Amino acid sequence: MPHPHTVSSHKKEHRKEQYPLPADREQALLMYELMLKIRLFEEQVNELYTSAKMPGLAHLYSGQEAVAVGVCQALRRDDYITSTHRGHGHCLAKGASVDRMFAELLGKAAGYCRGKGGSMHIADQEMGNLGANAIVGGSAALATGAALSSKMRGSNQVTVCFFGDGALGQGVLYEAMNMAALWKLPVIYVCENNLYTEYTPIGETAAGEISARPKAFGIHTETVDGQDILAVYGATQRLVERARQGEGPAFLVCNTYRYYGHHVGDVQRAYYRSKEEEQEWRTNRDPIKLLGARLIENDRATPAEFERIAQRVQTEIEAGAQFALNAPYPDPSEVTQHVYA
């Protein structure tokens, strides 16, 4: 069925505008490293899951790294984010450490939530991560409340609400956006359109244009190529600055792609998308490759540097996973702790 949110509409974005590399070479390399860290983290998660070392569910972020890193690079440490069931990338981009992430995924006491949250509920208050949410659209109002709170406290913090295209079907998102617009709250709604609502193409789940939704509330809206970290970063910087100046909420559509299935068990997926489509994104639209190419073209990095980064990240991932595998489970007495504060 022809529909505005198709792969071809995604492709329009990255021809539009070439965003500059950050003036600071180190920041550009950090972006590269963080994206690679997320990629390798998720590959390790996939390995842990398929070798039956990780219980439960895992929704991998691979392919979407430029969104989490590009957005979070434009934030302060005390700015808030809310995340989703596909949230490992958001956590790492906001500063979470690999070892405690793995520990949480394995249900260990050393995890960010003492093993009580798991993959879909990682929260890291010290880094402003108010938590991943396993209810699709479930954090829309929470993020907006955090923005209301920072406005009331005069803290000048900005809140980013990450959600996928699937959340466009949830009414509470529109209730919250309406109030954010009415009260000019410093919240940025980041819609990661990865084209599939679980196992269903977005053309079957979302009518009209995505960007028309926030515009109906008078919310400043931008759409970027979510595979181009410089585009995501540049746009987010503008939107954060607006929000800090009291100009109110914004909505950022990031057109992106999920390399794996809805979750790691979703392997047979030809019924909803082709291998050719997946290969096209991996080959020509990969966010890490794209940034790497820009850095090489502009003489900002060398292949040898990328190799060193890859080795460093790989070592960190392996050590983090090993830490988690060796870490103890929570004491049974913890089951009744933290029901009430």
Added chain:
Amino acid sequence: MSTLSSQVSSSQVSSGHVASSQTSSGQQATQGTREMTLGQAIREALAEEMRRDPRVFIIGEDVAEAGTAFKVLTGLVAEFGPTRVIDSPISEAAITGLGVGGAMTGMRPVVDIMFGDFIGLIMDQLANQAAKIHYMSGGKLKVPMVLRTTLGATRRSAAQHSQSLHAWASHVPGLKVVLPSTPYDAKGLLKTAIRDENPVVFFEDKMMYQLKGQVPEGDYTIPFGVADIKRAGTDITLVATSSMVQVALAAADLLEPLGISAEVIDPRTTVPLDTQTLIASAKKTSRAIVIDEGYEQYGVTAELASIIADGAFYYLDAPVKRMGAMNVPVPFSPVLEDLTVPTAQTVTDMAKTLCGKA
């Protein structure tokens, strides 16, 4: 910010005040107390807490100039301004979620949900978000939020504005649930709710907003999980919540001339629950009826009756009986609606049967 430190500080004034059957609040008038309605007591608690703590704010539909549909909040916006008494769109789910997000980030929101029936619209924010965030985060995040809403039938408001759904909130671990039945309790419990570090759902009976009672001036709190003996008795225990406390007290009055001395116990909070006071009373009287305005099936009466039956089994001379709202949607027609809730007469009849005096 002005403080109330110069005013009466009587945080020890709390439970254990045994009612005479003459006063609704159970409080004898003493110096520093005034008679006021339950609605006024709620407003006074909010005003005092907002003066005490700049983090406290109110958000809800028609809470500012309108002072809510029930006029409970009249005057607060004049004192605290529209940034702390915030009129919201009709978006119950999102205003609850905004409260959760605000509470997680340093504020103390008081969310106003006009009718308890509307918690159908907010259940995800309440049950999946507010109730679980502290636990899911391993204790790192907390949600010190109060959600005020209403319950109670016989207001001729029909099926979607008359339910008593506090069992829904009481079912989910992580929430605390408060059911004030007097102006005195309402003020002290609401202050405790606002100062609590957890999400608290505070149910007010719409029909009791005009109920009068003695309320101390200034600051006092009532701890959660402490039942109040609203009337002492020896022959039968009437455990009653919220709107049913007045019904139980009226039934006790009717039973007295029949030679049946009824003890009326008000748990005041269903979560946490003071099981010991309930069990001790049933052990003493050997008979108990649990009266609550929620639907009788799978409801608060079932939980409380089970606790009493377990805890007082060897002392009971009769099965613990339950009286809740009839298991039907609340009908509009007054003739029908009045049939659906326990009354002083139906409670009296049940008590007589249990005491062998029917």
